[in-house]
Amino acid sequence: MHRIHQGVLRGVALALALAAPVVLGQGSTVDEIAKYRAALQDGNPAELWEARGEDLWKQKRGPKNVSLERCDLGLGPGVVKGAYAQLPKYFADADRVMDLETRIVWCMVTLQGYTEADAKKGPFGNPDRKSDMEAYVAYVTSQSRGTRMNVALDHPKEQEAYRLGEKMFYFRGGTHDFACATCHGEDAKRIRLQDLPNLTKTDGAQKAYTTWPAYRVSQGELRTFQWRLNDCFRQQRFPELLFASDGSIALTMFLARNANGAAFDAPAIKR
């Protein structure tokens, strides 16, 4: 295991070295960035989070000293494979639509005996404090790699979450009048040189949603979809999106459902 990780890190270092001299010239800049992104795919440190997440998942933890192995992610207790590709979904035991992170919190509370506040603490890691949630998510999502997105809108609460998520996507507010749709409502747009997926179209939503979570090279952390939404709203000049809030789940439902049919392909690696 140790040797694999070293290889991964060497691969990333090499990719960064190769991509370092980005020549500025409009066409070639974009080309060089594309090459840099392709080079990054060779070694993905997300594997470190996946391995740590699997270890943690199977460890006896919490006040009740049990593992998360009996956690029901929607396909029955203990089934991790393919579960993420069907989330968010309605869970009868909680009488609520849940995304992966919310469901993990639920399992930490009901199986392991954590308080909800403790289970939700520090969902986004930094160099000083690694996040267990990011590790859990890396492991669980890796078990859906290659599985086609298949998010259902059968239960009335699933349908409602989708409708509310769609409204939230177009909600304009803050000092800058921004909505999600401001940046993600048209084809082939970019901010500076960063390409923006059109999340209102199937192919745009599929490409974006199936490549989160991702290892962010610029941050040295694996970031979950909850983090992605949280950081979008920061840039929108909104207040802070609450982790595992109903709003975050509704928006995730809207985007995940729009990605149906595409093969899930994460944890990925991004700049």
Added chain:
Amino acid sequence: MQRRPSTIILLAAVLAGPAILLGCATAPSDAETTAKATAVLKASFREQGQAKLDRLVQDDTQKACSESAGKAPPNDVAERIEKANFASIKWPADGKYLGDWKNGEKIAQEGRGMQYSDDPKGPVGANCYACHQLTREELSYGTIGPPLYQFGKSRGYTDDVRKYAYGKLYNAEAYSACTNMPRFGHMGILTEQQIKDVVALLMDPQSPVNK
């Protein structure tokens, strides 16, 4: 006896037309969904740094543009939005629109400002390059807005164009309802002097925008 019930059903179908066409008579109305989405959204945020919860309270323009969901609003709504926003523009007291283009370039490059992660003491920029091409030199520009290279040169260095540029920067909703562009003056993002400096970046013949 056979005809009357079917007439009533037909009448009911006509009255309830849209709901039945959607195949779900119990679906909530669009207004109900909007109200619930707004309530859920407001309960899903907490204040952080300078970004307080009042940023989720929409004004009439934000509300109407959210409802049009990425499409152009109906003509009467667009007219209402543009008229109200135009009336709110505060024009410079000295009647001058042109500041310092060099400072304008700095403001156009500056991406910080108003995020909860930003220092409330500033700096606050307009981040024009995030969405617009402006000069030949800066290759890292976005494409959400139209290219503005040679803005003054192509339109003419007239007072009318200067005034238009000032007004558009102050409150873009006055000219194009539900535009993606922020209302830099109206929302207190930029000061009058900063707007003049950006106008100069667009309108000064010496500015790299017009080279």
